Amino acid sequence: MPVLAAVEGGGTTYVVAIAKDKPENIIERASFPTTTPEETLSKCKAWLRQRSFDALGIATFGPVDPRTSSKTYGHITKTPKKLWRDADVVGALDIFGVPVKFDTDVNAPALSEYRAMIDKGEDPSCVAYATVGTGVGVGLVVNGAPVHGLLHPEAGHACVPRYPGDDFAGHNPSLNCPGWAEVEAMCASGALAKRAGLNDTAGLKDLPDDHPVWDVAAHYLAALCANLILVVSPEKIVLSGGVMLRASLFPRIRAKTVQYLNGYIPVPAVASAAAAETLIVPSPHGNDAGIIGALTLAQDALGGGSSSPCRLSLMGGAFAAGALLAALLR
The missing domain is CATH 3.30.420.40 (ATPase, nucleotide binding domain)
Structure with missing residues (x-):
């Protein structure tokens, strides 16, 4: 059974966890206050170093740069949390020699909710x-x-x-x-x-x-x-x-x-x-949605999942939808 590790970065708390076989089967976890990037990420690394796992999922508050081809991939970018601006989260945590997948703290649980629907047929x-x-x-x-x-x-x-x-x-x-x-x-x-x-x-x-x-x-x-x-x-x-x-x-x-x-x-x-x-x-x-989402990213890291391109077409007569789209993506 694969052993999955995850880090969920929240505005007040960072959560780390280990699951066996599937994201919902959490066997260990810990949490640390979100203070400075150096202090918080160091605590996460120390906890993970004491465990063995096959893949790591990282989900954090944003905005973040999820583009793997970008120089700032894995960074938190223009966040209102000034101490965390330009923090290289993936760079700090990708030190264990296992596959890693990174995304936002809302995309990750969206993925786990999607998978739950698939599992239900x-x-x-x-x-x-x-x-x-x-x-x-x-x-x-x-x-x-x-x-x-x-x-x-x-x-x-x-x-x-x-x-x-x-x-x-x-x-x-x-x-x-x-x-x-x-x-x-x-x-x-x-x-x-x-x-x-x-x-x-x-x-x-x-x-x-x-x-x-x-x-x-x-x-x-x-x-x-x-x-x-x-x-x-x-x-x-x-x-x-x-x-x-x-x-x-x-x-x-x-x-x-x-x-x-x-x-x-x-x-x-x-x-x-x-x-x-x-x-x-x-x-x-419930309150485990975020960390289960991060563990789902770890599961995907083992399977080589990829992100979906966003392609939307606005046809004639859809001016109102265009205004809504601009509001949504602003």
Whole structure:
């Protein structure tokens, strides 16, 4: 049985793990606070050095450079986390003489969610995975492989319509573009805490389900889901991350997504909020989705998996879709 190793780099915590035979069969793990690249990656290396494994998967927050032909392949690039800008994550960890595969911390779990559908006998062509926590990130798998294209999806910074009457300026917008209502700036955990008048995000868990902030969050996340459906047509949208531990968000997001599509997509999965229960779903892996995704990359490293080119064609009469695409890929 192959022994898989993985490193999942999060904004607050780095996780390392070992699995036997398949990514879900985790037998060992550890976590370290995300401090400086030197300190954090050194702890990951020290832990891995004490173990034997056949392949290594690395998934980290971004933006990153996943292009193997690039001089900055394996680097974190223009991240808001200033200490981690230009950090060479793969260079620091690719020291064990085993195959290595690297991607974002959302593309990797998107791949594991895709594989889970295949294992169930389904035949998806596109799966989206979104994490909603400190930030909002979206990973995409199309035709069996994570999408890279120009770089990789950054749909957490897509522009979405404002909630009716919402004059919130946005919390730490990365694009800093006037008039650009980013999903992340509108409804990541920091934004929701600020909207609710909380000192920090820890207080979000104590807000009741009927607090107005959750309807605002559902609006922005439904707008994201609607854009994803219109642009890449996923058969599954998996929503994960700390904010999505609020289970009451799922029925609201499904209902609003169906409402915003307004009957334009004539398929059963978005015919009603009840039907959308099979389309917009939580991860079956819960909080393990990220590290299982990284272990899936290790599994692919043994099999020589490759990324999918992103090729989209906009035909005449699809001006509105072009505007949505520009918002998604901005």
